[in-house]
Amino acid sequence: MVTRTFLGIPATAPAGVGHLRGEESFPVAARRALGDAQLRRNLGHATTTIRAKSAGVIAEVPDWQALRAAGSAIKTDVLARLPELLEQLEARVTAAGGVVHWAADANEANAIVVDLVRATGSDRVIKVKSMVTQEIGLNEALEAAGIAPVETDLAELIVQLGEDRPSHILVPAIHRNRAEIREIFLRAMPGVDPGLTDEPVVLAAAARRFLRQTFLSTSVAVSGANFAVAQTGTLAVVESEGNGRMCLTLPQTLITVMGVEKVVPTWRDLEVFLQLLPRASTGERMNPYTSMWTGVTPGDGPQAFHLVLLDNGRSAVLADEVGRQALHCIRCSACLNVCPVYERTGGHAYGSVYPGPIGAVLSPQLTGVADNASLPYASSLCGACYDACPVKINIPELLVHLRDQVPHPRGESAAMAAAAYAMDHPALYAAAQRAARLSRLTGRRGRGLPPPLSGWTASRDLPEAPAETFRQWWAKR
Amino acid sequence: MVGEAVSSREVILSRLRAAASDGAGAPVPVPRDYRREGTVDLDLLVRRLTDYRAHVHRVPEAAVADTVAGILPASATVVVPPGLPSAWLPQTVTALPDDGLDNQQIAAADGVVTAAAVAIAETGTVVLDGSPDQGRRVLTLLPDLHICVVRAAQVVAGVPQALTRLAPHRPLTWISGPSATSDIELNRVEGVHGPRTLHLILLP
Numbered sequence: 001m002v003t004r005t006f007l008g009i010p011a012t013a014p015a016g017v018g019h020l021r022g023e024e025s026f027p028v029a030a031r032r033a034l035g036d037a038q039l040r041r042n043l044g045h046a047t048t049t050i051r052a053k054s055a056g057v058i059a060e061v062p063d064w065q066a067l068r069a070a071g072s073a074i075k076t077d078v079l080a081r082l083p084e085l086l087e088q089l090e091a092r093v094t095a096a097g098g099v100v101h102w103a104a105d106a107n108e109a110n111a112i113v114v115d116l117v118r119a120t121g122s123d124r125v126i127k128v129k130s131m132v133t134q135e136i137g138l139n140e141a142l143e144a145a146g147i148a149p150v151e152t153d154l155a156e157l158i159v160q161l162g163e164d165r166p167s168h169i170l171v172p173a174i175h176r177n178r179a180e181i182r183e184i185f186l187r188a189m190p191g192v193d194p195g196l197t198d199e200p201v202v203l204a205a206a207a208r209r210f211l212r213q214t215f216l217s218t219s220v221a222v223s224g225a226n227f228a229v230a231q232t233g234t235l236a237v238v239e240s241e242g243n244g245r246m247c248l249t250l251p252q253t254l255i256t257v258m259g260v261e262k263v264v265p266t267w268r269d270l271e272v273f274l275q276l277l278p279r280a281s282t283g284e285r286m287n288p289y290t291s292m293w294t295g296v297t298p299g300d301g302p303q304a305f306h307l308v309l310l311d312n313g314r315s316a317v318l319a320d321e322v323g324r325q326a327l328h329c330i331r332c333s334a335c336l337n338v339c340p341v342y343e344r345t346g347g348h349a350y351g352s353v354y355p356g357p358i359g360a361v362l363s364p365q366l367t368g369v370a371d372n373a374s375l376p377y378a379s380s381l382c383g384a385c386y387d388a389c390p391v392k393i394n395i396p397e398l399l400v401h402l403r404d405q406v407p408h409p410r411g412e413s414a415a416m417a418a419a420a421y422a423m424d425h426p427a428l429y430a431a432a433q434r435a436a437r438l439s440r441l442t443g444r445r446g447r448g449l450p451p452p453l454s455g456w457t458a459s460r461d462l463p464e465a466p467a468e469t470f471r472q473w474w475a476k477r
Numbered sequence: 478m479v480g481e482a483v484s485s486r487e488v489i490l491s492r493l494r495a496a497a498s499d500g501a502g503a504p505v506p507v508p509r510d511y512r513r514e515g516t517v518d519l520d521l522l523v524r525r526l527t528d529y530r531a532h533v534h535r536v537p538e539a540a541v542a543d544t545v546a547g548i549l550p551a552s553a554t555v556v557v558p559p560g561l562p563s564a565w566l567p568q569t570v571t572a573l574p575d576d577g578l579d580n581q582q583i584a585a586a587d588g589v590v591t592a593a594a595v596a597i598a599e600t601g602t603v604v605l606d607g608s609p610d611q612g613r614r615v616l617t618l619l620p621d622l623h624i625c626v627v628r629a630a631q632v633v634a635g636v637p638q639a640l641t642r643l644a645p646h647r648p649l650t651w652i653s654g655p656s657a658t659s660d661i662e663l664n665r666v667e668g669v670h671g672p673r674t675l676h677l678i679l680l681p
Contacts, residue, residue, distance in 0.1 A: 008495035046663040053663075066511040077505035080497060083490045096646065102486040154669060155660035171660055178661055200661040204669045211670065216580050232645035242618065242656040242671025249614045250580065260489065267645050271637040272511070278600075282659050285525060286600035289671060290651035291614075297648045300613045315492035321499060 011105070012368040013313035018106040018137040019165075020313075020367050022351015025374040029349040030341075042177045043346050047337045053283030054334065061279065070272045072392040075328035078263060079318060085230040085263045086309060092233025096295020098305040103257075105312045110141035112308055113222060113255055117147050120253050120304075122220045128237060128244045129153035130224025131169060131331055132257050132310060134353040135366075138222065149222070150214055152243035154207050161188035167347030167355060169333040170281055175346050178203065204241075211243070221247035221302070225258040226330070227273060228307075231266045234294045235307070238277060238287050248291045254302035259310050261318075261327040273330060276390035281332035313366035322401045326362045328391040335385035335395060341378055350375060357385035361398040369405045376402035436465040515634030518598050519679065522632055525601025529654025530667050531675040538680050542567040545590060545624055548676055553587035556616050560609025561590060565626060575612050583615060588622035589672075594649075595639045596632045596677075601654065603627060603677065604639060606647040614648055623672040625652070628680045 013020055022029065033039060058064055078085060090100040103109035117125055125142065127133065127149050139149040151160045158173035159166050162184040166172030173181065182198040189210050196206055223244070227236040235256055237244050248254060264270065278287045296305050318324045336342045336356030347355030352363035352372065360379055364372035376399050385395040422428045449457045523533045534544050546567035549555065554571045556578065566572055573586055583589075592610035593603045603625050605611045617623050633639050643649060656671030667673060 008491035010492045010496040042662075049663045050659075063511040066508070069508050070511060073505055073507040077507060080503060080505050082493045082497060086490070086493075102484065102489050104485045104488050104492075108485060152670075153660070154658050158660070171663060173660060174663070181661060200658075200664060200666040201668065203661060204658055204666055208669055212584075215670070216584065229645065234645045240656070241658045241660075241669035243669065245614070245618050245650065246670055249618055260493065267640060268637075269507075271513075271640045274636050274640075275511075282663075282665075284529075284653070284665070286597070286602045286651070286653035288529075288653050288655070288657045290649075292645070292649040292651075294646045294648075297607065300607055300648055301615075309489070311489045311492065315489070315496045318493060319496035324497075 010315035010319040011311070011313070012316045012371075013135075013366045014105050014107060015367070015371065017110070017141075018135050018312075019353040020135060020363050021371050024351070026345075026349055026351070026378045027374060029351065030345040030378070033345045033349045038177075039175050039346050040344060042175055043343055045177075046171070046174050047343050050283055050337045054280060054337070055283075057279045057283055057285050060285070061275070064279075067272055067275055068390055068392050071276050071330075071390060072328060074264060074269050074272060075261075075391055076325075077265060078261065079324055079327055082260060082263070082318070085265055086260055088230040089228055089233060089263050090309075092230070093295055093305075093307050096233050098233070098295040098307055101306060101308045103308050103310045103312070106136035106310075109136050109257060109308055109310050109312065110138055113138060113257065114141055114145045114147065116253070116255055116306055117142065117220050118145070120220050122147070122218065122253075124148045124150060124214075124218050125220045125222050125255075126150050126152050126214060126218045126247050126251065127156070128221065128223035128239065128247045129156045129172070130222070130257065131353065132224045132259050133222060134166060136257070136310070136312060138257070150211075150218070152211055152215070152247060153239075154204060154241060154243075157207055157211070158184055161185065163188075165348055166353060168336060169331050169354065169356070169358075170336075171333075175348070211246075215243075215246040215250055219251050220253045220255065221251040222255045222257065223247055225256050225262055226277070227270060228258060228263045229265075229267050229270065230263050232294060234267065234292050236270065236290060236292045238274075238290045240282065240288045242289055245289055245291055248293065249301050251302055253304040253306070255306045255308065257308045257310060259312070260314055277330055277332055280334040280388070280390040316368070317362070317365040320365065323361070323365050323398060325393050326358065326365055326398060328393050329358050329362065330391060332390055334388040334390060335393075338384040338388045339379075340382060340384070341380060345378075350378065357395045357399075358393070361393075361395055361402060364402055369402055370407055373406045376406060430469075430471060433469045433471070511637075512635060513637045515599075515638065517629075517632050517634050519629060519632060522596060522598035522601060523679065525598065526654065526675075526677055529601055529657070531601070531654050531677055533677045533679060535679045535681075538564075541565040541626060541678055541680070544678055545570070548624060549588055549622070554585070556583055556586045556589040556612075556620055558591055558610055558612025558616055560612075561592065562610070565590060575616055578616075580615065580619060584619040586620045588624060589616050589620045590624045590626070591617055593625050593627045593631060595642050596627045597634075597636060597639045598632055599635045602639070603652050604643060605650045605652065606643060607649075608647075614650055617650065617652075618671060621672055622674040622676070623652075623655075624676045624678065626678045626680065632679075
């Protein structure tokens with residue numbers, strides 16, 4: 001069969017669907033974000049809080065580095081034998097009464113979920129916060145099919161009601177403070193108490209009242225997955241509020257979408273990740289609720305369970321021997337919280353649904369570097385993200401690796417070729433040095449170059465040419 | 478048939494095989510130098526639970542019913558899983574045994590009393606596994622108050638020891654304090670969708 005020849009070529013995520021590509025480059029979006037003083041105050045406050053909390057509970061664990069090493073090795077192992085583990089997972093889930101679907105990309109995953117929801121007759125789904133369904137643009141696909149997706153995580157609800165975009169992996173509404181959240185609820189939450197205050201407890205209670213009846217009356221839920229155990233077919237979702245438990249327990253049908261890299265080999269492997277994730281993520285010893293289920297349990301919870309395994313560019317990431325470590329990510333967001341760039345620009349500037357340091361290495365690989373070419377430069381390479389990562393992803397190494405792959409402007413290669421030619425020809429080189437000396441007459445240190453070279457000097461000082469070149473000095477000796 | 482449909486399953490698996498062909502599919506050794514043993518510290522469990530605003534009561538088994546009576550007002554309705562020891566319930570409350578209660582009935586109850594499968598001292602966690610003395614997952618989800626009775630023998634030191642005691646095929650709910658959120662300015666606030674009040678009765 002002809003297609004078989006092309007079957008095994010790893011593919012990037014298609015354009016035109018989902019939220020992996022921004023509409024503008026990082027520098028353009030970041031410049032605007034930097035002008036928003038409120039945003040910078042909100043982010044500074046939130047990231048400072050979480051850094052202190054996380055550092056405190058990590059310091060309590062004497063074997064943190066051993067856990068990181070184990071977590072990293074387990075993920076390396078997973079990536080070395082993904083096909084085998086996914087087939088094992090499929091067999092176990094199927095044996096436990098679940099149905100496994102395979103989606104090569106976002107379009108296919110969305111179509112599978114829409115069809116599954118339609119088959120139930122429901123025109124509404126409740127959703128657990130999930131990065132992967134944001135990645136594939138599932139909400140838009142459901143809406144286009146006449147199905148209303150209801151986000152039930154508090155921060156996702158704030159984003160949805162505010163007609164906003166998520167800006168953080170863990171806390172999608174991190175860019176909003178309590179006063180702004182109160183305004184959004186007053187404006188967009190049906191039936192909200194007009195006397196609502198901006199105390200977090202009061203805001204949380206408003207969300208509880210608003211969603212309770214929806215939880216009880218919706219027959220289909222969509223979730224992501226934090227972990228899927230190949231050995232047992234067990235899925236795990238880690239959360240705080242109980243909205244996840246509602247979605248995973250109350251409806252008749254549960255549809256879980258997960259990236260293929262989320263599989264872990266054995267039940268025992270959870271002992272590593274359930275220690276790493278909460279401490280690195282929300283800075284808790286354990287998050288309030290973790291749900292684990294294996295297929296369908298008669299008489300308890302959803303009686304129909306569908307698992308959608310998604311590629312959407314992951315095979316392309318896996319194909320890069322250096323880049324594939326980005327697939328280790330357990331979506332804790334520790335790298336965002338310690339990043340001096342993220343703290344100042346916020347998540348929207350990255351364009352993709354995956355912001356911050358991990359987004360800067362994951363998004364360009366999922367889409368192909370050309371489609372997110374500015375992201376590998378959205379970093380000072382300070383390395384704080386590598387130190388913070390609970391599974392030891394060497395993000396600075398990845399950033400440099402990806403910078404190598406970014407297509408360079410034609411003018412730059414022409415300039416480099418000219419420089420190489422001059423350096424190969426001593427007379428020409430001496431002439432160029434004399435010309436550089438002349439620039440002392442026309443410009444002073446710190447002045448920019450004229451266009452088209454002004455882009456280079458917009459954020460860099462031009463070194464001052466010396467009064468005398470080394471050759472001239474040597475010639476006088 | 479010309480161009481027999483290739484399933485997405487085949488497409489994805491062959492893509493992944495091609496992508497990782499350098500690794501040759503050999504298992505990678507995992508260093509497990511982290512703590513897998515530890516002594517159980519019941520006081521630590523109490524401190525961790527209290528830190529997350531759970532209320533802890535350390536009483537002998539004979540005093541469970543009185544403790545429950547002290548938590549719930551007289552004539553409160555309490556959801557009861559089918560295998561809960563009847564001696565744990567005081568006469569003062571109205572028991573709603575789960576013989577197929579519907580969600581509205583469960584949500585309207587004042588509280589729920591269950592046992593647990595395992596508790597983890599280091600993280601302040603109790604794990605329910607759907608055994609008859611814990612019941613369906615929904616029982617501990619909709620009522621606003623959860624009273625969970627744990628025996629000292631069920632407490633383990635850390636997460637690794639808990640996983641060895643749990644059966645993966647059972648529906649598991651790990652609970653560490655009452656429902657909470659960190660979504661507003663990354664501060665933890667108790668009380669969103671799950672029970673807003675959690676009591677743990679710790680038996681010797």
